Amino acid sequence: MALNPPLPAWPKCRVWVVGASTGIGAATAKVLLAAGSRVAISARNAERLAEIAGEHANARAEPLDYTDSAQVTAAWQRIRNAWGGVDLILIVAGAHLEIRAWELTEQNAMALLETNLHGVIKTTAAVLPALLAQGNGAIGIVSSVAGYRGLPKALVYGASKAALINFTETLYLDLHARGLGIYLINPGFVKTPLTDRNAFRMPHLISAEQAANAIVAGLVAGAFEIDFPKAFTWQLKLLRILPYRWYFALVRRATGL
Numbered sequence: 001m002a003l004n005p006p007l008p009a010w011p012k013c014r015v016w017v018v019g020a021s022t023g024i025g026a027a028t029a030k031v032l033l034a035a036g037s038r039v040a041i042s043a044r045n046a047e048r049l050a051e052i053a054g055e056h057a058n059a060r061a062e063p064l065d066y067t068d069s070a071q072v073t074a075a076w077q078r079i080r081n082a083w084g085g086v087d088l089i090l091i092v093a094g095a096h097l098e099i100r101a102w103e104l105t106e107q108n109a110m111a112l113l114e115t116n117l118h119g120v121i122k123t124t125a126a127v128l129p130a131l132l133a134q135g136n137g138a139i140g141i142v143s144s145v146a147g148y149r150g151l152p153k154a155l156v157y158g159a160s161k162a163a164l165i166n167f168t169e170t171l172y173l174d175l176h177a178r179g180l181g182i183y184l185i186n187p188g189f190v191k192t193p194l195t196d197r198n199a200f201r202m203p204h205l206i207s208a209e210q211a212a213n214a215i216v217a218g219l220v221a222g223a224f225e226i227d228f229p230k231a232f233t234w235q236l237k238l239l240r241i242l243p244y245r246w247y248f249a250l251v252r253r254a255t256g257l
C-alpha cells in the first residue's frame with residue numbers, strides 16, 4: 001500500500017529539482033521533462049543548467065548555492081510566482097569526500113556537512129511553510145545506503161547521510177497527517193561525476209538514467225523509501241540488522257580495510 005498521497009499526473013506536475021546540473025539530479029529532471037512536467041532545475045553551475053533548459057521548453061533554470069538560505073528563498077519565491085505553486089521538490093544535491101579517521105579535520109568535516117546536511121535542511125525549511133499552507137505537495141530527499149551503517153572511507157559522508165535518513169523519517173512522521181508526501185531516496189552506486197573519482201570496484205553500479213527511472217517509479221508507487229538497485233540494497237538492509245561483531249567482521253572482509 002502506498003505510504004504517500006498520489007502526485008499529480010506528470011504532465012500536470014510542477015517539480016523543483018535542487019542539484020540538477022549533473023548526475024542523478026540532471027537525469028531525473030530530464031525524465032520528468034520528457035514526461036511533460038514543468039521542472040525548475042537548480043545547482044551552482046549556471047552554464048550547465050542553461051544548456052539543459054535550452055533543450056526543454058518546460059524547463060526553468062534557477063542557479064543557486066543551496067547552502068545559502070537567501071538564494072534558496074529567492075528562487076522558491078520566483079518559481080511559485082511563475083507557476084502558482086509546486087507539487088514536488090527533489091533535493092538531490094550533495095558531495096562526496098573520502099575521509100578516513102586519520103584524515104579527519106574540522107575543515108573537511110564541516111564543509112561536507114554544510115553541503116550534504118545543512119543545505120538539505122535549509123532548503124526544507126524554506127519550502128515547508130508554503131507546502132503546509134497549500135496542504136499538499138511532496139518533498140523527496142536523496143540520502144544514500146552509505147547512511148545505513150558505518151563504512152570505511154565514509155567517515156563524514158556516511159554520518160551526513162545517516163542524519164538525512166533520520167531527518168526524512170521524522171519529516172514523514174510529522175507531515176503525513178498534514179497531507180504532504182515525503183520520500184527518502186537511497187541510491188546504491190550510480191555512475192556520476194561524484195563516483196567517477198572512486199578508485200575501488202563499485203558493486204552493482206548503475207547509470208544515472210537507471211537511477212532516475214527507479215526514482216520516478218518509486219514516486220509513482222508512493223513509496224516512502226526508494227532504494228535501488230534492489231540486488232544491492234537488500235544485502236545492505238540485511239547487514240543493517242546484524243550484531244556488531246558480525247557486521248564489523250563482514251565489512252572488513254568485503255572491503256579489505
Ligand SMILES: NC(=O)c1ccc[n+]([C@@H]2O[C@H](COP(=O)([O-])OP(=O)(O)OC[C@H]3O[C@@H](n4cnc5c(N)ncnc54)[C@H](OP(=O)(O)O)[C@@H]3O)[C@@H](O)[C@H]2O)c1
Binds near residue numbers: 026043067115142
Ligand atoms: N552516485 C552515487 O553512487 C550515489 C550513491 C548514493 C547517494 N548519492 C547521492 O546522490 C546525490 C547526487 O549525487 P550524484 O552522484 O548525482 O553526484 P553529482 O553528479 O556530483 O551531482 C551532485 C549535484 O549536486 C549539486 N550541488 C552540489 N553542491 C551544491 C550546492 N552547494 N548548491 C547547489 N547544488 C549543489 C551539483 O551541482 P553544482 O556543482 O553545479 O552545484 C550537482 O548537480 C548526492 O546527494 C549523493 O550523495 C549518490
